[in-house]
Amino acid sequence: MLKTSKKVLGVALAASMLATGLVGLPLNVQAKSTVEITWLGSGQPQEKQAYEQVIKRFEKSHPNVKIKYVVMSAGEQYNIKIKAAMASGNMPDIFYINPENVKSWVGSGKVLNLSKYVKKSDVNNIWKPAISKYRFDGKNVGKGDLYALPKDVGPFAFAYNKTMFKKAGIPLPDKDKPYTWKQWIDISKKLTKDTNGDGKLDQWSTGLNVNWSLAPFVWSNGADWLNASKNKVTITDPKFEEALQFFVDMTNKYKITPDAKTAATMDTYQRWLKGQEAFFPAGPWDISVFNKLPFDYDLMPWPAGSTGKTATWLGSLGFAVSKTTQHAKEAVEFAMYLSTEKAGQKLVSDLNIQIPNIVDMATTDYLKRKDKPDNKKEFIQIAQDYGRSWPYEYTYTREWYDEFYVGIQAVLDGKVSVKQYCKTEQPKMQKLLDKSIELEKQRLGK
Numbered sequence: 001m002l003k004t005s006k007k008v009l010g011v012a013l014a015a016s017m018l019a020t021g022l023v024g025l026p027l028n029v030q031a032k033s034t035v036e037i038t039w040l041g042s043g044q045p046q047e048k049q050a051y052e053q054v055i056k057r058f059e060k061s062h063p064n065v066k067i068k069y070v071v072m073s074a075g076e077q078y079n080i081k082i083k084a085a086m087a088s089g090n091m092p093d094i095f096y097i098n099p100e101n102v103k104s105w106v107g108s109g110k111v112l113n114l115s116k117y118v119k120k121s122d123v124n125n126i127w128k129p130a131i132s133k134y135r136f137d138g139k140n141v142g143k144g145d146l147y148a149l150p151k152d153v154g155p156f157a158f159a160y161n162k163t164m165f166k167k168a169g170i171p172l173p174d175k176d177k178p179y180t181w182k183q184w185i186d187i188s189k190k191l192t193k194d195t196n197g198d199g200k201l202d203q204w205s206t207g208l209n210v211n212w213s214l215a216p217f218v219w220s221n222g223a224d225w226l227n228a229s230k231n232k233v234t235i236t237d238p239k240f241e242e243a244l245q246f247f248v249d250m251t252n253k254y255k256i257t258p259d260a261k262t263a264a265t266m267d268t269y270q271r272w273l274k275g276q277e278a279f280f281p282a283g284p285w286d287i288s289v290f291n292k293l294p295f296d297y298d299l300m301p302w303p304a305g306s307t308g309k310t311a312t313w314l315g316s317l318g319f320a321v322s323k324t325t326q327h328a329k330e331a332v333e334f335a336m337y338l339s340t341e342k343a344g345q346k347l348v349s350d351l352n353i354q355i356p357n358i359v360d361m362a363t364t365d366y367l368k369r370k371d372k373p374d375n376k377k378e379f380i381q382i383a384q385d386y387g388r389s390w391p392y393e394y395t396y397t398r399e400w401y402d403e404f405y406v407g408i409q410a411v412l413d414g415k416v417s418v419k420q421y422c423k424t425e426q427p428k429m430q431k432l433l434d435k436s437i438e439l440e441k442q443r444l445g446k
């Protein structure tokens with residue numbers, strides 16, 4: 001009897017849903033105008049918790065919007081997940097985009113053009129070099145319509161061990177005037193030594209990873225991997241070869257870095273953390289670890305080559321909105337909130353996860369903070385003035401650039417000469433770049 005009445009009720013409900021056209025919708029979203037936005041991202045627990053607080057505030061001020069936050073713990077998992085979503089066409093409303101994917105993801109129609117939704121005044125207070133990474137005019141990245149908002153900026157600065165400098169009685173590096181390469185080598189030699197007299201070196205200048213740290217040397221020497229039109233590989237430029245030679249010489253000629261045998265026993269990052277190296281690269285993501293070290297450190301400009309001007313890269317990750325979202329207005333509003341909401345930006349900045357995306361906040365709150373590093377301004381200057389994009393952010397694919405590093409170890413080991421390497425690599429890279437340009441023409445019809 002009871003069973004029957006339930007069944008009857010069920011049928012009646014189904015009939016009324018049919019009549020109102022609500023079939024298939026779960027009851028809880030039938031209240032009209034409730035919008036669910038799915039955000040697919042990745043991040044460590046601390047960052048996830050920070051964003052959960054941002055979501056709470058957004059939902060409170062936007063009662064008609066519900067955020068579904070799907071977060072992968074590692075970037076690799078995220079890449080698999082987003083590629084699967086793109087292949088199936090079942091896209092999250094908001095997702096991360098790396099600047100190097102702007103051309104291809106916009107080109108394949110995955111990313112919503114934000115220019116209709118975001119006013120110029122909305123982005124005036126966000127780092128311009130970061131915003132530029134997400135502009136695309138259909139041919140070139142760096143100008144045109146806006147396709148994403150920065151989640152963060154990653155200024156890649158250089159740090160030095162202040163305690164080691166003081167102990168050696170060496171004047172601290174000038175925060176505004178970069179060392180010339182010669183000055184830097186002279187100081188590096190002084191700081192590379194056997195401190196305990198056992199006949200073995202236990203302190204070095206630095207130990208740099210070629211993938212992350214060659215660019216500052218190449219650029220400050222007036223060279224680059226590509227020409228201005230981004231269609232010619234320029235690694236046989238003498239200025240480029242000179243920079244690569246300098247990089248190789250750090251270990252093989254000047255001997256200011258741990259040699260291969262010593263480096264094999266402990267990586268150079270660990271040596272920096274142990275206070276055994278005078279210099280090491282530093283991004284905002286390093287600061288929470290660096291601030292717990294038992295020695296004092298600070299930021300400085302990278303040593304400058306023949307241009308006399310320091311150079312380095314500015315990384316970023318962006319928030320993109322799916323072109324197929326059913327809720328473009330709300331999704332863009334939430335992406336903007338994630339990128340610029342003050343309380344959220346203050347939190348991730350105070351936790352030393354990143355520097356603020358908002359220029360005003362970075363140049364006031366952040367700069368006034370008393371914690372290390374003292375020269376926080378270096379990060380700001382990189383984000384505002386001199387941080388560059390990676391060469392492959394301008395091209396459709398990056399295989400041409402990756403090719404450069406395939407055989408680089410032999411050069412670093414002194415087994416292949418710089419000149420020989422650049423000469424053999426250039427045509428290989430050019431061929432891959434030509435392929436990338438051809439593919440771009442096919443896909444984007446330009």
Ligand code: CA
Pocket residue numbers: 194195196197198199200201202
């Ligand atoms: Ca020693």
